[in-house]
Amino acid sequence: MARIGFIGLGNMGGPMARNLIKAGHSLKVFDLSEEAVNFVVQSGAEAAKSVKDAAKGVDFVVTMLPVGANVREVFMNDGVLAAADPGTVMIDSSTIDVESAQAAAAAAKEAGFIMVDAPVSGGVTGADAGTLTFMCGGDSETFERAKPILQGMGKNIIHCGASGLGQVTKICNNMLAGINSLAAAEAMVMGERLGVSRETLYKVISTSTGRSYIFETSNPMPSVVATSPSSNNFKPGFMAKLMLKDLRLSQAAAQAAGSATPLGAAATAAFQLLIENGFGNDDTSSIIKVIDPKVK
Ligand code: NAD
Numbered sequence: 084m085a086r087i088g089f090i091g092l093g094n095m096g097g098p099m100a101r102n103l104i105k106a107g108h109s110l111k112v113f114d115l116s117e118e119a120v121n122f123v124v125q126s127g128a129e130a131a132k133s134v135k136d137a138a139k140g141v142d143f144v145v146t147m148l149p150v151g152a153n154v155r156e157v158f159m160n161d162g163v164l165a166a167a168d169p170g171t172v173m174i175d176s177s178t179i180d181v182e183s184a185q186a187a188a189a190a191a192k193e194a195g196f197i198m199v200d201a202p203v204s205g206g207v208t209g210a211d212a213g214t215l216t217f218m219c220g221g222d223s224e225t226f227e228r229a230k231p232i233l234q235g236m237g238k239n240i241i242h243c244g245a246s247g248l249g250q251v252t253k254i255c256n257n258m259l260a261g262i263n264s265l266a267a268a269e270a271m272v273m274g275e276r277l278g279v280s281r282e283t284l285y286k287v288i289s290t291s292t293g294r295s296y297i298f299e300t301s302n303p304m305p306s307v308v309a310t311s312p313s314s315n316n317f318k319p320g321f322m323a324k325l326m327l328k329d330l331r332l333s334q335a336a337a338q339a340a341g342s343a344t345p346l347g348a349a350a351t352a353a354f355q356l357l358i359e360n361g362f363g364n365d366d367t368s369s370i371i372k373v374i375d376p377k378v379k
Pocket residue numbers: 090091092093094095096113114115116119134147148149150153156157176177178179203204205206207320321322325
């Protein structure tokens with residue numbers, strides 16, 4: 084069993100760290116929020132005093148932070164890379180821009196460490212249940228070293244290619260999920276206005292060619308799927324502001340690749356409108372409020 088330094092114990096990192104303890108690893112944990120640290124310490128982790136303290140005397144460092152700037156700071160600004168013991172393997176599971184992921188991996192390499200980007204899909208439910216999908220970027224040897232640790236937090240651990248390509252895979256998935264949410268909202272509102280009940284629309288489309296995972300599980304129209312956040316006052320779930328973050332990452336990456344993403348661009352604009360109207364902390368399914376602000 085490994086010694087692991089875990090940094091970033093929020094909605095995702097907290098339950099992921101607890102699953103690593105359940106899997107038998109010993110954890111040293113750090114977060115800027117004392118409350119977040121205490122939550123994991125109650126499950127048996129040791130509280131570290133700082134980023135550097137969490138990175139010292141461990142075999143692996145796992146980070147689960149909000150954005151690329153946090154990852155750069157924690158690793159590169161007199162942080163993890165300055166404190167870790169030789170041979171420590173670095174795993175970053177945050178969803179961040181490809182450039183920051185590659186910059187952190189390059190800095191790790193220069194300091195003599197190996198690093199994998201390993202963003203996740205599956206949300207807070209998957210983090211809790213230990214069923215996350217990990218999309219990993221790095222060389223094969225690094226991937227194989229990280230895999231047993233990731234297996235303590237997830238079910239599908241997939242090597243997507245070189246450094247940064249885990250992040251590329253993640254933003255492709257989330258761009259599609261954002262587009263599908265908006266598309267589902269458009270179809271449901273239009274169909275109901277033309278006179279078909281939402282229940283009938285759901286019944287037919289969820290067994291027809293227009294269906295998607297989002298349509299079936301997180302349908303933006305309230306009351307058609309009992310477990311969809313839209314049927315529970317749009318309580319997240321996956322917050323709309325995080326979806327906008329990921330859509331923006333997808334647009335920056337599309338531009339870098341010279342790849343046309345007209346639907347990705349439309350979804351980004353729609354989510355921007357939603358957030359400007361004050362719904363950033365609601366679930367992604369609240370995108371339907373852009374199509375019909377009075378939806379109930
Ligand atoms: P969160 O805001 O709940 O947690 C982030 C934690 O990082 C916070 O507790 C914060 O205090 C801590 N932090 C920030 N800077 C720090 C620093 N310098 N040192 C130590 N701690 C620091 O966010 P989350 O929902 O857990 O998401 C984390 C990442 O996972 C994001 O990149 C997000 O896009 C991604 N993600 C989230 C979900 C989801 O459903 N919430 C799903 C998949 C991926």
